[in-house]
Amino acid sequence: MPKRKEKKISESTIHRLSIYYRLLSALEKEGAATVSSRELAKKEKLTPAQVRKDLSFFGSFGTRGLGYPVKELREKIAKILGLNRAWNVAVVGIGNIGSALVSYKEFQRQGFFIRAIFDNDLRKIGSGHKGVAVSDVKNLREELKANAVDLAIISVPASAAQALVDEVVAAGVRAILNFAPISLKVPDNVSLRNENMSMELEQLSYFLVNGNG
Amino acid sequence: MPKRKEKKISESTIHRLSIYYRLLSALEKEGAATVSSRELAKKEKLTPAQVRKDLSFFGSFGTRGLGYPVKELREKIAKILGLNRAWNVAVVGIGNIGSALVSYKEFQRQGFFIRAIFDNDLRKIGSGHKGVAVSDVKNLREELKANAVDLAIISVPASAAQALVDEVVAAGVRAILNFAPISLKVPDNVSLRNENMSMELEQLSYFLVNGNG
């Protein structure tokens, strides 16, 4: 069996893959057959070399002299990112942010389907959000398993987040998107991303004070 | 006049400053007087050297053998990030996400005050959200100026985003947080950050498919 070449792909490359995916989806809709690294780069203020290098980590998708085939490249990237399948998502905490996420149509469009919603507020439990019933957070573990949830979104207050994440991890979920403004501890085999909107504003605040550049 | 030493501070450092700020706020509430780089690092899975290096770009805030004074360091970072003052924020587009942001208490807590809300939906215009009236997006430019808005949050569909951002920039706003899943063009003197929640899930999807690490 040939040994797989174990190249470490950087987070920035994965992030840009996501960007290319969005650009290619748009190009495909417009009917473009091919696109060059230069064209892709210009749309996002990247360099052509960066685009080519990013793609080259995963294979040789282009044709010299011509560029990349839009449809095929989009499909290849979809496969790399795992977007060629549906993912089951749970939203833990259906407050302001949780509600907004449940209604966010972009998720479905990219193959992320919200299968379960949890809260600890008795007034919310049992009610429906976009066709999904709100479950008692006490049943978190069983229901995550019952719904084969792949990915959990944590949108509860900071004080409640770690305990719930521990439950989520215990249920076997291996990817977590955290909106609580706190640093969560997860085992090494679990992926965690933090979305802290105050911190985004703070970055902007820094540039307002210190100049942008 | 002494020439200011022009050191370029990396985005990662600014991002971590925001993290330190949060940790220090918590430590201050707990009554801690000092904290070492090792303690700060451990809470966020960073290295002590990283913490010290980050802080050293802005001055020598610590005491050898002792660590950093919690209260003073928090105040210093607040000043660096521009959090020692209030910022006027506008929310452009009061759909699911816009509504959630207006209700997000963390913003106020960090000194970001929502002073204006805009939409193009006549049913929404005139209604109030958390004490702020929704204005017609047609009046964007005047109202941004009238409210001395420093920072705009774009939470409209992708198709409407660029035109509105052009207006926002024309009104003199120099910092934009964009939730629309599209790449926006702004002049060099305007700071732009993108918050694309689908892309966050796509990063997680990649790690689910390819393994985490």
Add this chain to the structure above:
DNA sequence: GAATGTGAAGGTTTTCACAGCA
């Protein structure tokens, strides 16, 4: 001719390791 794919160069960020100070 046009554009990819990729080693090598260049640049940036992180980590090391230790002098220096409380």
Add this chain to the structure above:
DNA sequence: TGCTGTGAAAACCTTCACATTC
């Protein structure tokens, strides 16, 4: 002794430049 502050080294990421292919 304990911990900071910081040059130097190492690791990492981006850009260059060109051989290669269509």
